[in-house]
Amino acid sequence: MANFNRIASSYDFLKKIIFGEQIEKATNHFLNQMPSNSKILIVGGGTGKILGNFDSSQVIKYLELSKAMINRANEVKSNATIEFIQSDILEWTSNEKYDFVITPFFLDCFNEDQLNSIFLKLKNVLNKKGKWIQTDFYPKNKAQVLMIKIMYAFFILSTNLKTKELANFDLFFEKHQFLLLRKALFYHSMVESKIYQNIG
Ligand SMILES: C[S@@+](CC[C@H](N)C(=O)[O-])C[C@H]1O[C@@H](n2cnc3c(N)ncnc32)[C@H](O)[C@@H]1O
Numbered sequence: 446m447a448n449f450n451r452i453a454s455s456y457d458f459l460k461k462i463i464f465g466e467q468i469e470k471a472t473n474h475f476l477n478q479m480p481s482n483s484k485i486l487i488v489g490g491g492t493g494k495i496l497g498n499f500d501s502s503q504v505i506k507y508l509e510l511s512k513a514m515i516n517r518a519n520e521v522k523s524n525a526t527i528e529f530i531q532s533d534i535l536e537w538t539s540n541e542k543y544d545f546v547i548t549p550f551f552l553d554c555f556n557e558d559q560l561n562s563i564f565l566k567l568k569n570v571l572n573k574k575g576k577w578i579q580t581d582f583y584p585k586n587k588a589q590v591l592m593i594k595i596m597y598a599f600f601i602l603s604t605n606l607k608t609k610e611l612a613n614f615d616l617f618f619e620k621h622q623f624l625l626l627r628k629a630l631f632y633h634s635m636v637e638s639k640i641y642q643n644i645g
Contacts, residue, residue, distance in 0.1 A: 493515075539570055553582060564621040574642060581614060
């Protein structure tokens, strides 16, 4: 399993050098679609910058494998009530239900078999009409594909990530019965943020 502990301290810096504010902008784009009192599951949130965007009525579970990332996220000022859970999503189980699931640059860490079990698990914890905010890389041309390859090489070396390429996330959302409500493009259209509704 990938271990992001080693790069947790430099993660935001590297992200900013390469993408400026675009990753944050994409991640935060649909957060205003969450009404007050929402129950939210954030998976693989990393250093937790996203946590500054919630109000005091919102209740968040923050599921993250890396202890070093959780330590950083714990320092972020947020108005919401947050519970941090250090766990591997592939082993995590829960009987709770959520109004929203958020996966910011998280699904890119997994191969297709793993994604199938993650989709089943996350669909299962979403309320019947719950929504899923997904943000990740969706390369549109050869230069962007090359950039993704270089990023994978970096993560394979620095975190021992086993995944080597992006899956077709759109197919997974379709297969697991999610309806795309809206999407927005960032960073030369290479990054997409999408909000889906559970319809199954
Ligand atoms: C590419 S980083 C994205 C971090 C953050 N969301 C961002 O956009 O900057 C992926 C994050 O997912 C976490 N992660 C990777 N595999 C995981 C797993 N199996 N279970 C839970 N979290 C995991 C990593 O620790 C890391 O923080």
